[in-house]
Amino acid sequence: MTNIKKLGDSQIEIECKVPAEDFDRFFKLALKDFKEKVELPGFRKGAVPERMVLEKVGDALVLESAAELAIKDLWPRLLREEKIEAIGRPEFSITKLAKGNSLGLKIKTTVLSPIELADYKKIAKEANSAKTDVVDVSDAEIAETLEMLRKNNPAYFKEGARLDSSARQADEEKMKDAIRQNLEFEKKRKAKDTHRMELLDKIVSASKITVPGILMLSELEKMEFELKNSLKDMGLKWEDYLEHIKKTEEELRMGWKDDALKRVKFGLVLREIASREKLIPQEKDLDAQVDKILLEVGEEDRKKASRAGLKEHIFGRLQNEMVLSLLEGEK
Structure with a gap:
């Protein structure tokens, strides 16, 4: 019993x-x-x-x-x-x-307490109807990027200066077109990310979600781990960073609480929608992603890597992408 x-x-x-x-x-x-x-x-x-x-x-x-x-x-x-x-x-x-x-x-x-999930399809339709896919790239932005490239790659532009004026102009126009395409792509990517976050925020705000303390603690630890790794990649020490911002670890975590709560709620909503819509990544896609990651890392990291752990991480990422694609497709 x-x-x-x-x-x-x-x-x-x-x-x-x-x-x-x-x-x-x-x-x-x-x-x-x-x-x-x-x-x-x-x-x-x-x-x-x-x-x-x-x-x-x-x-x-x-x-x-x-x-x-x-x-x-x-x-x-x-x-x-x-x-x-x-x-x-x-x-x-x-x-x-x-x-x-x-x-x-x-x-x-x-x-996990049951989530009182809002009508996510209705919210998605309303948000998608107000969304625009048009992005503008100004001549000033292109000129600014071109000038930055000149400063960062002086040898290339010095070589180009040897061309006659018509060839140099054609080369510059070609470069401007490439810059425009890259800037458009980047702006569309940022707009897509912003739309997704705003969409999730609206669903979360309209839903009733109880967040257990253990999930908050776990998310704060994850945020600290991410920051420490980022600092390490830049060659900075954790202690030096805390001294520079004049905060203790506890004060830093306190400042992250709102963001941590939002991240946890986003995760719970994505998980709930995936469950209701029965969205499950295919095994072959998981294996392909794991193989790709293992090929890109060094031999030493490959030996230490847990295939099961990687698979679990990728499962969550692919499942979240499936949910977001579903929401973006609501018209």
Whole structure:
């Protein structure tokens, strides 16, 4: 029998039992494991009688090991059967542990509360109808970019100066066209990103979302990790950066709270829409992306990389892209 009690901050407490006959099976498995490890004079390793193994290690150790095995078996099954969306690491407390008896457990875990999602298709249609795909690139922007290229690549432009005036003009016009295309592409990309963020913001604002504290903490840690990596790439030290901005780590995190909350809510909304629309990236696309990343990194990083971890990260990214494409397609 399973009892579930709601606690504060998106937490629940589960009281349950592993029946005596099931726990006895785990006790035997645990004892078998100890039997393979215990060594006693006059016996080959793994051939010590179970009675003597129990005398050697004691019932308590075998019971604890059996409880661990039972919990590993129970937890994923419990989540499926009770339809619990647990996040973070659960806390297990053993309330009853005795040979020949059922195993009593109390489990405390954080869960995702149901999201009261707004009519995201209606919001997307309204936002998309007001969107324009036209971007303007002025002559002044092209001239500014061209001047920057001249400063950064003096050798190339010095070589071009040797051409006759008509050839030089044709070369410059060709370059201006390329600059215009690049600026248009970049502006369209930025406009698309801005539209997506505004669209998500509208859906989030119109929805009711409870954010567990553990997700906020995780997002703040992620933001700190991203900043530290960025500083490292620029050859800067974390301590020097904090000294430069005259803030402690805690003050920095406090300043990130609003952004962290928004990022978590965006993630929860994307996840919920993906679930409702049954948007799942194909296995071949995941494998292709993983292979591409592993080919681009060095040999040492390739050895350290976890294919399963990469796949999980890419799954989320591709799924988010599927959701955003769906929303952008609402007309």
